[in-house]
Amino acid sequence: MQTTPPGAPSAPERAARRGGILRQPLSVWATAFAAVVAFMGIGLVDPILPAIAKGLHATPSQVSLLFTSYFLITAVAMLLTGWVSSRIGGRRTLLLGLALVVVFASLSGTSDTVAQLVGFRAGWGLGNALFVATALAVIVGAASGGAESAIILYEAALGLGISTGPLLGALLGDMSWRYPFFGTAALMAAGFVLIAVLLGKTPPPERRTRLSDPIRALGHGGLSTTAFAALFYNYAFFTVLAFTPFVLGMDAHGIGLVFFGWGVMVALASVFAAPRLQRRIGTTRVMHLALGLLVLCELGLALTGKTGIIVSTVLSGVPIGLNNTAFTEAAMEVSEAPRPVASAGYNFVRWLGGVIAPYAAGRLGEDISPDLPYYVAVVSCLIAALILLLGRRHLRGLDRAHDAPASREAPVPSSA
Known part of the structure; x- marks a missing residue:
């Protein structure tokens, strides 16, 4: 009698995969749709940053606080999401996050001052953290074809959201800088209704997550090395995202079109190029390679004219x-901590780069030179590479782990 080798997919899983990744329950599509809208929020404000600054009589650094407040609350909330979802279940956590986004995105559109807008974006960040930190686990649990198909579907939603966010912001922002916020609220409200109707009850997990678990997980050398390297990488990332709209002069x-192209590149590299390169040269080498490429792009932003800035x-x-x-x-792979716990600790640290970079880049660009933020981003990339190099003994198992079958809980994504 023929038996299934250890680690190989079962017959039902193979049958589901033959059915195709697109054959998913409606509950999966509802969650994926809401995920697309959630990721739109990252790039949504990019095209309208100059318009917001003009409409509210604010400086670039003041407007950049939209990112700072959003990611500060997102970072702190990442420590709470596991605690919340392990007590009320995935469905209720999703709905709570979506409801908060609807409320605070709507309020953002009514703002009369930068301070109000920054405060409402903070509430938006809380809702987005609750939703994004739970959505992948829900999709994995409900999807057909196994975790691999679910993660690919989720990454596709991420890429679609990141690339279309700037386009939506440009289209609605051309009429008024307030409209993108109202548009996001309407789309999230649609996602709320779809999930409420189509997603069945998701019971809380057997083990409840403690508030201290993500911080304790950072005691692992490999996870802390990865997290702090990611903090400096994210500083460079959000220098591009938050400051460049002010130097494009468009x-x-x-x-919106420039950042649509940027988002397409993010999606293609994340979903297609990264996995192939990881299999070929290993995860740590991919990180070093990507940091080197980002240094070249930051230098292109600092040293070239308008065309070079667009291309870079x-x-x-x-x-x-x-x-x-x-x-x-x-x-996800470097420590033995459960994946949701490791991801919460990692995201708490790495999002701090998104907290610091927008405001710091704005002040450096206003007070000293518009080129200086990109030079600081170059230094930040080099520090990230140095952290990876100094902590390389903690990362030795990464490339071997990439070929091993996954056995822990589905990861919480980092890209929201």
């Missing part, structure tokens, strides 16, 4: 996409 449509911005999506995948998988 209207909302132009900025779009091409920077390649190393950013490579690193988003490589760093996330490294964080």
Whole structure:
């Protein structure tokens, strides 16, 4: 009698995979749709940053606080999401996150001052953290074809959201900088209804996550090395995302198209190029390679004229996409902590780069030189590479782990 080799997919799994990744329950598509909209929020404000600054009589550094407040709350909330979802279940956590995004995105569109807008974006960040940190686990649990198909579907939603966010922001922002916020609220409300109707009850896991678990997980040398390297990488990443709209000198449509191209590069590199390179040269080498490429893009932003800035911005999506995948998988595989716990600790540290970079880049660009933020980003990339190099003994198992079958819980993604 023929038996199934250890680690190989079962007959039902093979049958589901033959059915194709697109044959998914409606609950999976509902969650994936909401995920697309959630990831739109990352690039949504990029095309309208100059318009917001003009409409609210604010400086670039003041407007950059939209990112700072958003990612600060997202970082802190990552420590709470596991605690919440392990007590009320995935479905309720998703709905709570979506409801918060609907409320605070709507309020963002009514803001009369930068301070109000920054505060409402903070509430938006809380909702987004609750949703994004739970969505992949829900998709994996409900999808047909196994975890691999579910993760590919989720990465596709991530890429679609990141690339279309700037286009939506440009289209609606051309009429008023307020409209992208109202548009996001309407789409998230649709996602709320779809999940409420189509996603069945998801019971809490057997083991409840403690609030201290993500911080304790950072005691592992490999996870802390990955997290702090990612912090400096994210500083460079968000220098591009938050400061470049002010140096492009374009209207909302132009900025939207540039960052649409950037988002497409992020998606293609993350979903297609990164896995192939990881299999060929290993995860740690991919991180070093991507950091080197990002240094070249940052130098292109600092040293070239308008055409060079556009090209460098779009091409920077390649190393950013490579690193988003490589760093996330490294964080998931490098320690023995459960994946949701490891991801929460990792994201708490790495999102701090998104907290610091937008405001710091804005002040450096305003007070000293518009080129200086990119030179600081270059130094930040080099520090990230140095951290990886100094902690390389903690990362030795990564490339071997990439070929081993996954056995722990599905990861919580880093790209929201």
